Amino acid sequence: MEYFINKIKNLLLLTSEAEDFLYSISKEKVITKGEVLIQQGDVVKKTYFVTDGCLRSFCTDRSGKEHTLQFAIKDWWISDFIAIYNNELATLTVESIKESKVIEFNANELNNIYIKHPEFEAFQRKNLERHMVSLHKRILNQLQLTAQERYDLFLKQYPDIEQYIPNYHIASYLGITQQSLSRIRAEKNN
Amino acid sequence: MEYFINKIKNLLLLTSEAEDFLYSISKEKVITKGEVLIQQGDVVKKTYFVTDGCLRSFCTDRSGKEHTLQFAIKDWWISDFIAIYNNELATLTVESIKESKVIEFNANELNNIYIKHPEFEAFQRKNLERHMVSLHKRILNQLQLTAQERYDLFLKQYPDIEQYIPNYHIASYLGITQQSLSRIRAEKNN
DNA sequence: CGCGACGTTGATTTGCCTCAACGATTGTGG
DNA sequence: CCACAATCGTTGAGGCAAATCAACGTCGCG
Numbered sequence: 501m502e503y504f505i506n507k508i509k510n511l512l513l514l515t516s517e518a519e520d521f522l523y524s525i526s527k528e529k530v531i532t533k534g535e536v537l538i539q540q541g542d543v544v545k546k547t548y549f550v551t552d553g554c555l556r557s558f559c560t561d562r563s564g565k566e567h568t569l570q571f572a573i574k575d576w577w578i579s580d581f582i583a584i585y586n587n588e589l590a591t592l593t594v595e596s597i598k599e600s601k602v603i604e605f606n607a608n609e610l611n612n613i614y615i616k617h618p619e620f621e622a623f624q625r626k627n628l629e630r631h632m633v634s635l636h637k638r639i640l641n642q643l644q645l646t647a648q649e650r651y652d653l654f655l656k657q658y659p660d661i662e663q664y665i666p667n668y669h670i671a672s673y674l675g676i677t678q679q680s681l682s683r684i685r686a687e688k689n690n
Numbered sequence: 691m692e693y694f695i696n697k698i699k700n701l702l703l704l705t706s707e708a709e710d711f712l713y714s715i716s717k718e719k720v721i722t723k724g725e726v727l728i729q730q731g732d733v734v735k736k737t738y739f740v741t742d743g744c745l746r747s748f749c750t751d752r753s754g755k756e757h758t759l760q761f762a763i764k765d766w767w768i769s770d771f772i773a774i775y776n777n778e779l780a781t782l783t784v785e786s787i788k789e790s791k792v793i794e795f796n797a798n799e800l801n802n803i804y805i806k807h808p809e810f811e812a813f814q815r816k817n818l819e820r821h822m823v824s825l826h827k828r829i830l831n832q833l834q835l836t837a838q839e840r841y842d843l844f845l846k847q848y849p850d851i852e853q854y855i856p857n858y859h860i861a862s863y864l865g866i867t868q869q870s871l872s873r874i875r876a877e878k879n880n
Numbered sequence: 881c882g883c884g885a886c887g888t889t890g891a892t893t894t895g896c897c898t899c900a901a902c903g904a905t906t907g908t909g910g
Numbered sequence: 911c912c913a914c915a916a917t918c919g920t921t922g923a924g925g926c927a928a929a930t931c932a933a934c935g936t937c938g939c940g
Contacts, residue, residue: 636759
């Protein structure tokens with residue numbers, strides 16, 4: 501939590517009331533591998549800020565295949581933002597891929613922080629800008645790169661993620677099957 | 691411009707200084723069909739808010755194929771946000787698809803508004819949240835839907851866009867070729 | 881040990897791409 | 911006002927990348 505507070509303080513002046521408020525709506529948690537934080541179909545009450553480890557959000561389609569929307573490592577937020585924004589039930593599941601540390605926020609109360617402590621806006625805007633830009637890049641990559649190229653880029657973006665993420669999760673992020681990714685990897689080792 | 695100012699005023703109290711500032715960094719423009727507002731390779735100095743018509747942003751890959759990142763209709767911002775955020779040259783081109791009305795903002799000065807007039811933060815945060823959610827949906831659709839389903843959804847999202855957007859632009863947004871889209875359309879009319 | 885999780889490999893199918901040719905429509909200049 | 915080119919959409923034939931279906935190897939663990 502200190503880490504999170506310091507991140508904010510690097511960007512703006514945080515009153516002690518705002519800091520207290522942040523503490524009051526959050527809770528540090530250590531998450532074991534495989535733990536599910538948000539379950540598809542449930543009401544989404546929480547948003548998570550990752551301080552260590554790695555989580556992912558994914559949806560499951562009719563045929564049971566999983567599609568990974570996001571891997572969240574240190575400094576990224578994760579939740580089902582679609583559900584929160586539209587006030588719907590979760591279409592995504594959020595689970596941890598390895599033992600992780602997160603700060604759990606009550607999503608509604610986090611939404612109130614802007615009214616109570618407007619100085620917080622700048623912090624979230626910068627997170628949103630960063631997030632938006634990474635999504636734009638992802639879409640462009642998906643449109644113009646081959647599966648092979650997307651995989652190479654993925655390894656650059658998440659240099660040591662391979663060691664603890666199963667390949668089929670990477671495949672589901674890249675939009676290909678586990679088997680295709682395996683063949684791409686085999687290709688490279690020749 | 692009044693339309694834009696009123697949109698803001700619906701969300702927050704706008705001081706007359708802030709309003710003056712907005713006027714000082716912006717310019718209303720009528721854009722003819724085909725006009726290019728941002729050219730790939732150039733420095734990105736402007737951001738646009740669309741009040742009427744339709745623009746699109748796209749990148750051109752090595753083989754010359756175009757890939758549409760965004761269609762911007764009324765109430766949406768459009769620019770090369772990747773370039774602005776990373777302080778790079780434009781990788782995108784922004785052009786109008788039909789005669790449109792936009793408000794052109796100096797991107798740097800728009801960035802200063804948060805310091806000079808922090809009340810503006812909430813407005814932009816909401817735009818960013820909306821934008822982020824639509825990008826999340828787009829990625830999920832791309833991962834789990836067939837080309838056919840993506841096209842159906844596109845028509846629902848942009849009900850009358852078909853009338854003035856050439857099909858090959860829609861195809862380049864959906865991630866398929868013009869010919870494939872044509873076959874999908876033929877399929878439906880049987 | 882035996883089971884489950886994960887990755888690989890092979891055979892076949894399929895959705896989409898590529899290349900190519902051909903209408904239909906629109907706009908423009910002679 | 912017509913001829914012509916340009917733009918856009920369609921259709922066909924063939925090929926390829928990735929999906930599917932299926933089997934099998936390996937590792938770690940209860």
